[in-house]
Amino acid sequence: MSKKNEKEEGTGRRHGGRYIYEELRRQILTLQLKHGEQLDEISLATTFGLSRSPVRDAMARLVSEGLVTILPNRTAIVTPFEIEEFPNYITALDLVQRAVTRLAAMHRNEEDIRAIEAANEAYMEMVYKGDFSAMTERNKEFHLAIAAAARNNYLARYYDKLLSEGQRIQHLQFDFMTRQDAPSKLGRDHDDLIAAIKAGNPELADKMAHEHTMLFQSRFLTFMQRNLLKDMELQ
Structure with missing residues (x-):
């Protein structure tokens, strides 16, 4: 792969990750994604038509905001509100x-x-x-x-x-x-x-x-x- 193509692919991943982050964040804040609901990386990648890498980036941002929680078994869920x-x-x-x-x-x-x-x-x-x-x-x-x-x-x-x-x-x-x-x-x-x-x-x-x-x-x-x-x- 040429450096140009690598750069374009990297840019696409970043933009894709931002879109996934913004969309998942919106769904969590508006309760379309319920408290405790599981977020499967593979299913999300398929839904958004992207690789798992931008999905992983988006999930990391949501974890840092406290909106997603990673369980000990590595399962990601919408952080429950107790x-x-x-x-x-x-x-x-x-x-x-x-x-x-x-x-x-x-x-x-x-x-x-x-x-x-x-x-x-x-x-x-x-x-x-x-x-x-x-x-x-x-x-x-x-x-x-x-x-x-x-x-x-x-x-x-x-x-x-x-x-x-x-x-x-x-x-x-x-x-x-x-x-x-x-x-x-x-x-x-x-x-x-x-x-x-x-x-x-x-x-x-x-x-x-x-x-x-x-x-x-x-x-x-x-x-x-x-x-x-x-x-x-x-x-």
Whole structure:
């Protein structure tokens, strides 16, 4: 094989791997792939019409995000969401979200503020459209814009992982939230975070971040109580 063909094949694998990653990630976050569902490398390669190499690359990225788990026998499954672990998740999210938002209030500049506000506008646009999948993505981008302003890559990386895990929870509750809240109300809690960061007030930013986490928790628990797990296949 010529160097040109090798290069083209390598590029194809990378692009194919990105497509597989994005498609599997979308299916996991929107619950098309259920919690605990097995992901077979060979079957996926056949489905996507690619070799196992880009499938393996895509799976590795999903494992790094906590969306896929490799069992001791090397079987890959969609990472189960265990209800009893929700309080621990909230504790971790609250601590990291408060730290990130506090640091953002301390270190943000005008460019950061513009990026944060633009991300919030993009999120609210999806709220009005009722596009649940896009809402979770835009919400994550909003919070990562805050993380960028915090200037701490260690916190940002862990925050990214927590937000990714939270996207599945958000998708479960967004339909309920949009039925209960007017679109203009849903998501307006971001405004308090933005105001605290713009004011350069770390104490207020910490407080608003905590309240934001508690709102997320409250909405999810209310969803759980109203639906009694009847439409969920959680493990």
